[in-house]
Amino acid sequence: MSPRRAVVIGAGIGGLTAALGLHRRGWRITVLERAATLAPVGAALTLAPNAQRALAVLSLGEEVRRLAAWDGDALLRDPRGRPLARTTSESVITRFGGPLVVLRRSDLIDLIVGRLPEGSIRTGEPAFLADAGGPGRPAKVSTAGEVVYEADLVVCADGVNSTSRRVLFPQHPGPAYGGWTVWRILAPTPPRFVPHETWGGGHVWGSLIRDSEGVFIYACAVTERGGRSADGEKAELRRRFGHWHHPVPALLDSVGEEDILRHDVFHMAQPLERYQSGRAVLLGDAAHAMVPTLGQGANMAIEDSVVLAHHAAPGADLPAALARYDQQRRPRTTALIRRAERASRLMSVRSPAALALRDGAIRAMSKVVPALLLRGFDGVADWHPPVTPQDPRPHDTHVAG
Numbered sequence: 001m002s003p004r005r006a007v008v009i010g011a012g013i014g015g016l017t018a019a020l021g022l023h024r025r026g027w028r029i030t031v032l033e034r035a036a037t038l039a040p041v042g043a044a045l046t047l048a049p050n051a052q053r054a055l056a057v058l059s060l061g062e063e064v065r066r067l068a069a070w071d072g073d074a075l076l077r078d079p080r081g082r083p084l085a086r087t088t089s090e091s092v093i094t095r096f097g098g099p100l101v102v103l104r105r106s107d108l109i110d111l112i113v114g115r116l117p118e119g120s121i122r123t124g125e126p127a128f129l130a131d132a133g134g135p136g137r138p139a140k141v142s143t144a145g146e147v148v149y150e151a152d153l154v155v156c157a158d159g160v161n162s163t164s165r166r167v168l169f170p171q172h173p174g175p176a177y178g179g180w181t182v183w184r185i186l187a188p189t190p191p192r193f194v195p196h197e198t199w200g201g202g203h204v205w206g207s208l209i210r211d212s213e214g215v216f217i218y219a220c221a222v223t224e225r226g227g228r229s230a231d232g233e234k235a236e237l238r239r240r241f242g243h244w245h246h247p248v249p250a251l252l253d254s255v256g257e258e259d260i261l262r263h264d265v266f267h268m269a270q271p272l273e274r275y276q277s278g279r280a281v282l283l284g285d286a287a288h289a290m291v292p293t294l295g296q297g298a299n300m301a302i303e304d305s306v307v308l309a310h311h312a313a314p315g316a317d318l319p320a321a322l323a324r325y326d327q328q329r330r331p332r333t334t335a336l337i338r339r340a341e342r343a344s345r346l347m348s349v350r351s352p353a354a355l356a357l358r359d360g361a362i363r364a365m366s367k368v369v370p371a372l373l374l375r376g377f378d379g380v381a382d383w384h385p386p387v388t389p390q391d392p393r394p395h396d397t398h399v400a401g
């Protein structure tokens with residue numbers, strides 16, 4: 001019997017991990033990516049133990065730990081540099097069974113691509129879900145080059161602005177502006193550097209070690225959507241963050257305009273009622289884009305992928321498998337969209353009185369509540385993937401590292 005064929009639309013972290021999961025289950029896969037190359041947007045990614053366990057199911061756990069540059073010691077500060085709360089790698093491991101790691105997006109992409117069959121990824125191919133298919137009828141995907149692919153399964157992993165989602169659920173209003181603009185920056189590591197996240201009024205700055213040479217920075221501000229600075233983003237960041245504690249000004253001084261990426265953040269404020277229709281499933285940001293306040297968007301896309309591959313095992317009844325994917329992924333990811341929104345509200349506080357209250361409460365609680373910052377990840381970072389007997393054991397992630 002010839003292997004079943006899956007077409008994956010989009011070669012972000014979600015599409016690629018789904019392709020790998022399905023390939024390992026014996027599917028013949030084709031990944032269609034509209035961009036000319038696989039250069040990922042954004043420099044680095046934090047992966048919590050939940051996503052690392054999922055990657056371990058794909059036999060990538062050890063490699064991820066090897067590539068990771070940072071594993072969880074961090075400080076939450078106010079803009080003057082005063083500590084609000086602290087987490088340690090040990091406390092993350094104790095609570096969630098593994099560390100939090102950061103790695104380059106490009107390293108993760110290279111790792112996954114290296115495990116996919118040669119020729120399975122086609123770049124420069126914008127793809128369109130022409131027909132979601134159904135019982136006895138294949139799904140169809142067309143490309144700008146007018147090739148039409150017929151498939152037993154189509155994985156729509158085409159990101160927050162997914163055209164596939166519009167085809168499947170035309171009545172859905174689409175993603176909404178999440179209220180934040182985010183700048184992503186790579187900078188050289190300054191002296192005496194300690195990873196930190198700093199919360200001001202409606203502003204957040206995070207600096208994490210990306211590798212031995214570089215620091216990965218995310219700077220976020222509550223703003224109107226579509227804003228751009230007439231005098232450039234570096235000047236904008238200096239106005240907003242230039243008076244913050246060391247090393248924020250030094251990091252800003254060390255980068256050029258070309259090192260700074262600016263994006264408005266969109267999310268699925270109105271969750272979808274289904275992630276599946278016919279032979280097509282939505283996966284990753286296409287299904288459940290969330291504001292990045294928990295750093296879980298790509299983690300969820302990776303979880304989606306291993307759950308999908310788990311159910312779409314050889315010989316499985318496909319409609320039942322896709323229904324189970326929907327049943328397992330939708331409640332979890334919808335809840336996380338909401339949790340990320342709640343964190344966003346806490347970070348968005350702007351009035352001096354509310355800020356004093358928030359920061360005072362965090363400072364006081366962190367003295368009496370152990371691992372205060374980690375509690376927001378309860379039920380998230382402790383997730384375990386479904387495992388079939390031939391899969392590697394997912395709790396290998398930490399032990400191997």
Ligand SMILES: Cc1cc2nc3c(=O)[nH]c(=O)nc-3n(C[C@H](O)[C@H](O)[C@H](O)COP(=O)(O)OP(=O)(O)OC[C@H]3O[C@@H](n4cnc5c(N)ncnc54)[C@H](O)[C@@H]3O)c2cc1C
Pocket residue numbers: 009010011012013014015032033034035042044045046047125126127128157158159160162163182184218263265283284285286292295296297298299300301
């Ligand atoms: C500032 C910031 C920081 C973040 N940090 C983290 C973090 O630390 N940890 C974390 O887990 N998440 C993080 N996220 C979220 C994470 O980036 C996303 O959730 C994740 O990248 C989604 O992956 P995806 O594959 O679903 O979508 P995408 O990465 O958007 O990939 C979609 C792909 O589909 C392609 N595509 C689109 N349309 C078509 C088409 N018609 N045909 C073919 N291809 C198409 C696109 O070119 C793209 O390559 C962050 C997000 C932001 C904004």
